Amino acid sequence: xxxxxxxxxxxxxxxxxxxxxxxxxxxxxxxxxxxxxxxxxxxxxxxxxxxxxxxxxxxxxxxxxxxxxxxxxxxxxxxxxxxxxxxxxxxxxxxxxxxxxxxxxxxxxxxxxxxxxxxxxxxxxxxxxxxxxxxxxxxxxxxxxxxxxxxxxxxxxxxxxxxxxxxxxxxxxxxxxxxxxxxxxxxxxxxxxxxxxxxxxxxxxxxxxxxxxxxxxxxxxxxxxxxxxxxxxxxxxxxxxxxxxxxxxxxxxxxxxxxxxxxxxxxxxxxxxxxxxxxxxxxxxxxxxxxxxxxxxxxxxxxxxxxxxxxxxxxxxxxxxxxxxxxxxxx
Ligand code: 13P
Ligand code: SF4
Numbered sequence: 001x002x003x004x005x006x007x008x009x010x011x012x013x014x015x016x017x018x019x020x021x022x023x024x025x026x027x028x029x030x031x032x033x034x035x036x037x038x039x040x041x042x043x044x045x046x047x048x049x050x051x052x053x054x055x056x057x058x059x060x061x062x063x064x065x066x067x068x069x070x071x072x073x074x075x076x077x078x079x080x081x082x083x084x085x086x087x088x089x090x091x092x093x094x095x096x097x098x099x100x101x102x103x104x105x106x107x108x109x110x111x112x113x114x115x116x117x118x119x120x121x122x123x124x125x126x127x128x129x130x131x132x133x134x135x136x137x138x139x140x141x142x143x144x145x146x147x148x149x150x151x152x153x154x155x156x157x158x159x160x161x162x163x164x165x166x167x168x169x170x171x172x173x174x175x176x177x178x179x180x181x182x183x184x185x186x187x188x189x190x191x192x193x194x195x196x197x198x199x200x201x202x203x204x205x206x207x208x209x210x211x212x213x214x215x216x217x218x219x220x221x222x223x224x225x226x227x228x229x230x231x232x233x234x235x236x237x238x239x240x241x242x243x244x245x246x247x248x249x250x251x252x253x254x255x256x257x258x259x260x261x262x263x264x265x266x267x268x269x270x271x272x273x274x275x276x277x278x279x280x281x282x283x284x285x286x287x288x289x290x291x292x293x294x295x296x297x298x299x300x301x302x303x304x305x306x307x308x309x310x311x312x313x314x315x316x317x318x319x320x321x322x323x324x325x326x327x328x329x330x331x
Contacts, residue, residue, distance in 0.1 A: 006300045011099035013296040023291050030298045036072035042232045043254035043286040044076045057233040058130045059145040065089045076289050080106045082305045083134045087316050094305040097293035101285045105131040108187030109166035124161040137315035143322040146231035148331050173216040191283045192217035194273040195250045207246050214250035222250055252283050
């Protein structure tokens with residue numbers, strides 16, 4: 001049963017929770033009762049990853065959303081991911097525990113400016129990273145994630161003119177690897193741009209046999225000293241199959257949970273940001289999601305991610321195109 005009169009304040013339901021309840025047990029109970037599914041990104045806290053029905057990177061989460069028939073999708077991740085789930089599962093009620101869970105990368109690509117940029121390059125195909133708003137996806141030809149960006153670009157004719165948005169680091173990485181000259185939107189993720197080259201090199205002295213692995217959203221100098229560059233899922237897979245025992249991991253620290261689970265005998269060190277006392281690197285948006293907020297969200301079915309039918313229809317084309325190519329390439 002939905003309690004109608006509960007309010008969303010500051011982006012989430014701030015209702016008192018009885019201290020005596022077992023919150024994990026309650027989330028599981030309500031989830032079953034309401035035919036809900038919990039999708040969580042790898043950058044969520046360990047406790048949230050452990051309670052989720054499915055944990056993955058942005059590609060795997062969209063694939064999961066596209067195939068679910070759950071009545072409710074509780075999305076433990078950021079807003080653009082929940083929007084993508086809504087676009088792919090329009091008949092499900094998509095809930096996000098905190099509306100403030102945004103993304104600096106998605107914010108770096110405002111609709112009006114990007115629309116003008118696209119109109120200024122009429123003969124270009126528009127490839128946008130999934131880390132964009134639904135509105136940006138409506139003026140995108142092919143959506144991509146860090147897992148499939150490179151193969152998607154490679155699947156296009158070499159003389160195809162391309163606009164790549166919004167991440168300049170991922171875009172220049174693809175240009176470097178493919179020898180293409182895609183026009184890049186000048187956006188970035190504040191988490192991945194914050195890694196300190198000096199501190200990583202100091203760590204490398206301390207752990208000389210450790211391999212440096214990084215996400216392509218990191219800046220070029222970090223990529224150049226990396227033994228392996230890949231999406232969150234690719235980094236996880238690499239640590240499972242590679243023979244080294246120690247890794248310095250330059251991406252959001254949430255992924256270390258799955259790395260440690262999959263390879264308990266290996267050592268994983270979170271690459272340090274330029275300015276932090278914690279020694280790790282967290283996405284402040286991802287970490288806005290908590291078990292308490294998830295509990296209230298499931299209970300009260302708020303906040304809900306709502307999109308115009310027209311936006312869903314237009315944005316879906318670019319995501320469907322991505323899923324179609326990914327399927328063809330077995331990604
Ligand atoms: P992936 O999940 O595609 O690795 O993207 C990383 C990211 O920044 C998500 O916010
Ligand atoms: Fe956005 Fe960066 Fe956070 Fe990912 S890690 S959600 S790209 S701000």
